[in-house]
Amino acid sequence: MRAYAVNCFCEPLERVDRPDARPVGTEVVVEVTRCGVCHTDLHIQDGYYDAGGGNKILLADRGVTPPVVMGHEVLGRLVARGPEAPIADADIGKTFLVYPWLGCGVCEVCRRGDENLCARPQSLGVFRAGGYAEQCVVPHPKYLVDATGLAPALASTFACSGVTAYSALRKVQIDKEKDLLLIMGLGGVGLSALNIARGLGYQRVAVADIDAGKRELASRHGAALTVDPRHADAGARSLAQAGGAAAAIDFVGASATTRFAVDVLQKGGTCIVVGLFGGDITLPLPTLVLRAISLRGSYVGNLAELKELVSLFRAGSIEPLPVEEVGFDDVNEALMRLRAGKVHGRLVLAR
Structure with missing residues (x-):
C-alpha cells in the first residue's frame, strides 16, 4: 500500500x-x-x-x-x-x-x-x-x-477539529443567552467551535482573528462581534463595551493570544487554551486571585x-x-x- x-x-x-x-x-x-x-x-x-x-x-x-x-x-x-x-x-x-x-x-x-x-x-x-x-x-x-x-x-x-472544539465548549460554564463567549483564532478548529457553539445555543459569540477575511467569515457564520487582537486596546474596549468575556477559548495558543484572552475576561471568567502554536505567558498571582479567573487547558x-x-x-x-x-x-x-x-x-x- x-x-x-x-x-x-x-x-x-x-x-x-x-x-x-x-x-x-x-x-x-x-x-x-x-x-x-x-x-x-x-x-x-x-x-x-x-x-x-x-x-x-x-x-x-x-x-x-x-x-x-x-x-x-x-x-x-x-x-x-x-x-x-x-x-x-x-x-x-x-x-x-x-x-x-x-x-x-x-x-x-x-x-x-x-x-x-x-x-x-x-x-x-x-x-x-x-x-x-x-x-x-x-x-x-x-x-x-x-x-x-x-x-x-x-x-x-x-x-x-470537531471533537476538540466540542470538548472545549463542554468545559465552558456560562449563560448561553446572556454571557459573551470569545473565540480566539478562526482556523479550522475555531470555525468548528463557532458553528458548534451556535448549534448549542450560544447567542453571544465574539471572534478575534488577525485576518480580516476570517473575521468576515466569522460574521457570516453568526459571530455577534469580531475584533483584531493586534489592536489590543481597541479590541479590549469593544469587548468591554459588550460586557467583557465570561469565557474565552484560545484556539491559537500563542503568548499574545492567550494574554489577550486573559486580559479581556470578566471577573470570575475562564480562559481555556486549546491551540499549540507555542510560547509562554506570565500572570501575576494576585491578579489571578483578585479577578478570580481560571486558566485551563483542553486536549482534543x-x-x-x-x-x-x-x-x-x-x-x-x-x-x-x-x-x-x-x-x-x-x-x-x-x-x-x-x-x-x-x-x-x-x-x-x-x-
Missing part, C-alpha cells in the same frame, strides 16, 4: 510503499478514503512544540521518532478484521469514522473513558501509523463510529464526546464548516498552505 511519511523532521513527506495490513487479534483495517490535514501535523512534521523562552518540547523525547505516517482525521471503509475483533460480518464494507486519540487502554484514565488523557498515549498518526496512507490499522472496533449517510469529507474532520476530546458530536450533526443542529478536498499526492502542498495560513475552513485528503 502507499503511504506518506515523515522520514526526517523538518523535511517534506515522502511517498513510501508498505505491505498491505494483516490484522491480528482485535485489530480492524480501514481503507482510507478521507483524511483531514490538521495544524498538529505541522508540529509533528517539525518534530517539536515551542515551549517559549527559546525552549522546545521535542517529540523524540515523547517517543515519536521517524518514520511517522501522520493523519488522525481518518474516515474510510472497513475492509478486514482480526480473528478476535468483536464486529459483525455485516459491518464489513461500511463507512466509519475512526477515533484516533488512543491510550494504553488499561489504566484508570482509559477505563473511565478519557483515553485522550492517558499518560502513555498511542494516538493514530502520532505514535501509531495514521491515515496518510491507503490503509489504517485500528486496534479495536470500539474506536469506529458509524459514518453512514454523513458527508465524508466533513465527517473526517469530526475526529479532531474523548470517544463519548465524538459520538455526541456525530449525533448533533445527524440531528441537523450544527452548520457544517467549509471543507476543501485535495488529492493524497498533494499532501505536501496542503501542509504548506496550512502553514502559510491560507486555508479558510479545513483541508481534507481524498481518494
Whole structure:
C-alpha cells in the first residue's frame, strides 16, 4: 500500500510503499478514503512544540521518532478484521469514522473513558501509523463510529477539529443567552467551535482573528462581534463595551493570544487554551486571585464526546464548516498552505 511519511523532521513527506495490513487479534483495517490535514501535523512534521523562552518540547523525547505516517482525521471503509475483533460480518464494507486519540487502554484514565488523557498515549498518526496512507490499522472496533449517510469529507474532520472544539465548549460554564463567549483564532478548529457553539445555543459569540477575511467569515457564520487582537486596546474596549468575556477559548495558543484572552475576561471568567502554536505567558498571582479567573487547558476530546458530536450533526443542529478536498499526492502542498495560513475552513485528503 502507499503511504506518506515523515522520514526526517523538518523535511517534506515522502511517498513510501508498505505491505498491505494483516490484522491480528482485535485489530480492524480501514481503507482510507478521507483524511483531514490538521495544524498538529505541522508540529509533528517539525518534530517539536515551542515551549517559549527559546525552549522546545521535542517529540523524540515523547517517543515519536521517524518514520511517522501522520493523519488522525481518518474516515474510510472497513475492509478486514482480526480473528478476535468483536464486529459483525455485516459491518464489513461500511463507512466509519475512526477515533484516533488512543491510550494504553488499561489504566484508570482509559477505563473511565478519557483515553485522550492517558499518560502513555498511542494516538493514530502520532505514535501509531495514521491515515496518510491507503490503509489504517485500528486496534479495536470500539474506536469506529458509524459514518453512514454523513458527508465524508466533513465527517473526517469530526475526529479532531470537531471533537476538540466540542470538548472545549463542554468545559465552558456560562449563560448561553446572556454571557459573551470569545473565540480566539478562526482556523479550522475555531470555525468548528463557532458553528458548534451556535448549534448549542450560544447567542453571544465574539471572534478575534488577525485576518480580516476570517473575521468576515466569522460574521457570516453568526459571530455577534469580531475584533483584531493586534489592536489590543481597541479590541479590549469593544469587548468591554459588550460586557467583557465570561469565557474565552484560545484556539491559537500563542503568548499574545492567550494574554489577550486573559486580559479581556470578566471577573470570575475562564480562559481555556486549546491551540499549540507555542510560547509562554506570565500572570501575576494576585491578579489571578483578585479577578478570580481560571486558566485551563483542553486536549482534543474523548470517544463519548465524538459520538455526541456525530449525533448533533445527524440531528441537523450544527452548520457544517467549509471543507476543501485535495488529492493524497498533494499532501505536501496542503501542509504548506496550512502553514502559510491560507486555508479558510479545513483541508481534507481524498481518494
